[in-house]
Amino acid sequence: MTHPASPPFFIARVGDDGTQCDAWPEQPLLLSLEQGGIDWPSSCRNGTCRTCIGVLEAGEVRYRVDWPGLTPEEHAEGCVLPCVAYPASDVTLAPQSI
Numbered sequence: 471m472t473h474p475a476s477p478p479f480f481i482a483r484v485g486d487d488g489t490q491c492d493a494w495p496e497q498p499l500l501l502s503l504e505q506g507g508i509d510w511p512s513s514c515r516n517g518t519c520r521t522c523i524g525v526l527e528a529g530e531v532r533y534r535v536d537w538p539g540l541t542p543e544e545h546a547e548g549c550v551l552p553c554v555a556y557p558a559s560d561v562t563l564a565p566q567s568i
């Protein structure tokens with residue numbers, strides 16, 4: 471898959487071991503993680519099952535669905551659903567601790 475020339479893309483960092491990948495603003499974060507060879511859980515890929523939930527430790531994301539399957543509390547805690555979240559800056563993502 472090719473991307474348009476002169477890409478404005480961001481960097482997605484995952485965890486604290488230096489793992490990172492390019493994060494394209496026009497595609498869901500989950501896709502960028504997968505293209506970057508990063509293993510991230512997913513299932514429905516449309517923002518409802520919550521399998522892919524993670525915590526946004528830094529940066530910003532946008533959603534194109536009205537309200538992804540997160541509670542207001544989770545939203546306030548920085549939880550994100552990468553399958554429907556589009557990066558709006560460099561981001562740092564951590565798996566949700568259980």
Ligand code: FES
Binds near residue numbers: 516517518520553554
């Ligand atoms: S994969 Fe189901 S909510 Fe993201």
